[in-house]
Amino acid sequence: MSEPLKPCPFCEPLYSDPVLVTGSPGNSFVMCRGCNCATDDGTAERVVGLWNQRNGQQ
Numbered sequence: 001m002s003e004p005l006k007p008c009p010f011c012e013p014l015y016s017d018p019v020l021v022t023g024s025p026g027n028s029f030v031m032c033r034g035c036n037c038a039t040d041d042g043t044a045e046r047v048v049g050l051w052n053q054r055n056g057q058q
Contacts, residue, residue: 003048003049003052005018005019005020005030005048005051005052006018006051006052006054008032008034008035008037009054010032010035010037011032011034011035011037014034015034015035016032016034017032017033017034018030018031018032018033018051019031019032019033020044020047020048022044023041025043026041026042026043027041027042028041028042028043028044028047029041029042029047030047030048030050030051039051
């Protein structure tokens with residue numbers, strides 16, 4: 001993983017425990033264990049980038 005996961009934008013600051021779930025190559029996703037919010041699947045780098053992106057950021 002190239003960068004650390006940011007806290008869940010929906011649970012923060014009450015509870016946030018995001019985790020990178022990896023399967024076969026290209027089949028990873030990030031999920032919050034607090035609210036079960038998750039990204040689409042893809043490569044680990046892609047889904048971490050999607051998770052860490054916030055409104056108004058590229």
